[in-house]
Amino acid sequence: MPRGKWRPSLGLVVLGVLGIVAALPLFGLFLIRVYENGPIREAEAELIAQSAALAAVMARTIEALPDHEGLLGTVAPPPAEALDNRYRPIQPSLDLAVADILDRRPDATEPATPPDPALLAVGAGLLPVLERTQAVTLAGFRITDRDGTVIAGRNEIGRSLAGLPEVAAALEGRFTSVLRRRVSDEPPPALTSISRGTRVRLFAAMPILVGERVAGVVYASRTPSNVVRHLYGERVKLALAAAAVLAAVIAIAAIFSRAITRPILALVARSQDIARGNRAVLAKPGPFGTREIALLSFGVDRMAHQLHERSDYIATFAAHVSHELKTPLTAIQGAAELLRDAQRNPADAMTASQQIRFLDNILSDTGRLTALLVRLRELARADNPDIRGSAPLETVLAALQQAFPRLVVEVDAALDHTLAISAENAEIVFTHLADNAVRHGARKLLIAVQTGEGAVSIRLSDDGNGIPEDNRARVFDAFFTTRRESGGTGMGLGIVRAMLRAHGGTIALLPAGGEGAAFEITLPTTRPM
Known part of the structure; x- marks a missing residue:
């Protein structure tokens, strides 16, 4: 191969394409992050369900307190999605691809006003329920009053979470969920360090509604399921899938090698043998493949x-x-x-x-x-002629008669055919044949035309001396002539055959049927005139 710009081999290109195909699942899992959205949405749906249950329990408990009207806050806006007066579904909406990930949750602050003692008592009674729920669901819960002050939870009781945007939105009667960066006191295991799911924590703020007024907030949080841990749980299926992908890649590589790479390499070797002059290789069939x-x-x-x-x-x-x-x-x-x-x-x-x-x-x-x-x-002109143009057979034969006035030209056919050869090139063909006839003593030239599908067959027979049987096999050989002493060059029939071959035609010497010689020319035709 000539030196110059580096070009990859076909095998390298195929290997690169197969590598990209094999890596597509990994791109889908870890770069596009489509799979990670599943655990996020699953955790959000669970927090919605748990918070809704706790909010209903809290609303029922607060509603049973005497003078509970003084414990209620703002009127909640109508829900964005409501099937009727009974059903107000809340759908998971977080998406890793578009959601902003906030900083870790700030610590609670001092409240502007202390919480009501009655609510603190309710929260204390609810604490065992929250702890048992957390033990099973791994979710953390904070219950606040109408001002955002914590009244129930493992810690931060009596402190305010009203400064958090998700809690502030819930105090206005709107459910809100956000993603925050997770900062753990313990270093994560090596396998989980590549999963973004372990670096975020999901927070959901559900308003506690008594009637249409906000009585507080259920503030829940949970770390979504670890993607790598989930994949590890599905390791057998993933191993089977990886084996299937690897088998498919190997099968595709084998097909490419068998159908494309090996035949091309064989064709290159074959062309090199031909270039070295090894004609024996042409006797063997070439590579096939596709x-x-x-x-x-x-x-x-x-x-x-x-x-x-x-x-x-x-x-x-x-x-x-x-x-x-x-x-x-x-x-x-x-x-x-x-x-x-x-x-x-x-x-x-x-x-x-x-x-x-x-x-x-x-x-x-x-x-x-x-x-x-x-x-x-x-x-030379006949070997490389200008093959454009066409000529009416009648015009060609008329020019032939004019060029040889002493030769009687008889036509035994209709002349309404157009040959796929220019008039100038057709004149060269017929002139050489007529000149041969005249030089061998012919006085009459009979032309018979027979049409076929897309071609016309023209038979030219003369009454001259004919061609001896010993010379019939050599009449088309270059420089073969029996009239060398009278100026013959032996190239006339060679010129005729080369000209006809260039136009898709043929010429043949017909068997002797008496005196003279007979030739048959076949030429493509255009549409009839």
Whole structure:
């Protein structure tokens, strides 16, 4: 491979893609944090249920106190969601992706007014219930009066939580839940340190409503379930899922290797063998893999075959050209040397008739070289023609009749066909065939046309001397001619075949059926005129 910019191998690209695919579940768990929202919402729903139960108990207890009206605060606003007068559901709403995480909860402060002794007595009676609830649910509870002063809880009794925004909102009659940073007195275990769930604590403030007025707040808190702990509990399922993902990655890698990487490497090795000239490799089938690689392999083989054929053709053609040029050049050189020696040495003087004979030979060989160069130019043009354009068959045959007035051209078919070849290129094809017929003694050329699906077959037969059986297999060979002494170059039929092949056509020598020679040309057609 040529040096330059670094390029990854196909295997490395496939491995990178598979690695990304395998890592997608991890991104979903730890970066997108979708999974962590589950424990958050679950903890919030549990706090809502527990706080609602405690708020109902507190409301019933406060309502039973004498002169309880003096213990009530502001009127709560109507709930945002109410099915009827009985049901006022509160749905979990916290989301790690969008929720702000507040600083750790500040300590309670001194209250502006001390709590009512009756409420302190109620709180003291409720304390055993809160402790038993906390032992089971792991949630912490604080019960406050209408001013936000704690009346029940394990500590902070008689101190105020009214400065907390969630408690202040609950004192106005609105349930509020927030996430705060969790600061533990003990260092977390190593496994749990990667879980954001252990670094936050959920706080929920539920208003205690007596009628439509706020009598206090149930302030609950809990640390959400640890994601890593939950995953550890599902370790068997996760191991099976990881094994399934790994198996899928290995299977995909094997499929890529079998269907893409190995066939491409084999194709590279095959192309290198072809470049080194090893033609034996073309006899073996190429690598397949996918359909596209198989098509690429077939294309490389076809191109290699064509290049080898072209190389052989050029080598053979060069040998023929050098041979054809050598003979007249040698004759010209010999005649010129004799004429020069006769001028230099009076003893070797030539008569006028001898000089004219040598000069005629030079002119004849020069003419042969000129004709050969013209044919070479025509062959080069036939090998790489301009294949655009089309020509009506009637126009082509009319031009042929005009070019050979002494040749009787008879057409045995309708001429309303358009050949997929330009008039200029068609003239080259038919002119060479007619010239061959004339040079072999033909006086009449019969043309028969037969149409097929998308093609037209044209048969040209003459009444000339015909082609001997020994020469029939060589008529299309370059430089093969039986008229070399009369100026034949042996390139006419080669030019015809090259021109037709470039236009998707063919030419064939038909079996001898009497006098003369017969050729069949097949050319694609355009729509009828």
